[in-house]
Amino acid sequence: DADVTQTPRNRITKxxxxxMLECSQTKGHDRMYWYRQDPGLGLRLIYxxxxxxxxxxxxxxxxxxxxRQAQAKFSxxxxxxxxxxxxxxxxxxxxxxxxxxxxxxxxxxxx
Amino acid sequence: xxxxxxSPPDLILQEGANSTLRCNFSDSVNNLQWFxxxxxxxxxxxxxxxxxxxxxxxxxxxxxxxxxxxxxxISSSQTTDSGVYFCAVATxxxxxxxxxxxxxxxxx
Numbered sequence: 276d277a278d279v280t281q282t283p284r285n286r287i288t289k290x291x292x293x294x295m296l297e298c299s300q301t302k303g304h305d306r307m308y309w310y311r312q313d314p315g316l317g318l319r320l321i322y323x324x325x326x327x328x329x330x331x332x333x334x335x336x337x338x339x340x341x342x343r344q345a346q347a348k349f350s351x352x353x354x355x356x357x358x359x360x361x362x363x364x365x366x367x368x369x370x371x372x373x374x375x376x377x378x379x380x381x382x383x384x385x386x
Numbered sequence: 387x388x389x390x391x392x393s394p395p396d397l398i399l400q401e402g403a404n405s406t407l408r409c410n411f412s413d414s415v416n417n418l419q420w421f422x423x424x425x426x427x428x429x430x431x432x433x434x435x436x437x438x439x440x441x442x443x444x445x446x447x448x449x450x451x452x453x454x455x456x457x458x459x460i461s462s463s464q465t466t467d468s469g470v471y472f473c474a475v476a477t478x479x480x481x482x483x484x485x486x487x488x489x490x491x492x493x494x
Contacts, residue, residue, distance in 0.1 A: 316487075317390075317474075317484035317486050317487055318474075320481055320482070323481060333481065363427060365429065373434060374431055375431070375474070376431065377421075377428075377429040377431075379427075380427050
């Protein structure tokens with residue numbers, strides 16, 4: 276089984292809808308991250324969490340919120356999706372500040 | 387914040403050729419990773435290499451932290467090496483910053 280899983284893998288939605296992307300990990304890491312990738316660009320950090328009680332904004336948090344339900348689960352929500360949030364979304368985990376491990380990604384399209 | 391540049395932006399090789407990808411960063415770092423994003427979008431860890439040299443099969447990487455750059459070497463390239471190669475760096479207590487990537491196409 277994959278160490279970091281994301282659901283759904285693909286989602287098409289309409290402007291104004293609420294969307295939740297979920298991430299689960301079995302690596303036992305405390306640190307979890309949500310990134311966004313736009314075509315032809317690198318990854319940009321949306322939110323990160325160093326433990327269940329710690330949530331921090333990243334570079335591009337506007338329009339997003341997160342929930343850390345447990346050490347193994349970190350969810351990203353788009354309260355009211357807009358077309359420029361169409362992107363590939365990645366969840367990642369790490370132990371302290373060493374290697375990051377990424378999930379398979381969620382391809383989100385907002386019409 | 388720290389700036390990360392990668393070169394070249396695009397690279398086309400014939401199968402069997404060697405290549406060198408470069409990552410420059412603007413400040414001291416205590417963490418540097420290389421990733422390969424395959425054509426299906428999956429991100430794969432290649433190296434955790436804040437300094438020194440590492441090798442894994444046909445791939446090797448060298449980071450010269452004092453001069454603020456890292457190199458990724460790919461030898462005897464294969465079509466499965468195609469994709470985008472990212473370096474990501476972090477300074478102590480800060481989160482990763484990703485470079486824009488090098489898009490590699492290996493032709494059969």
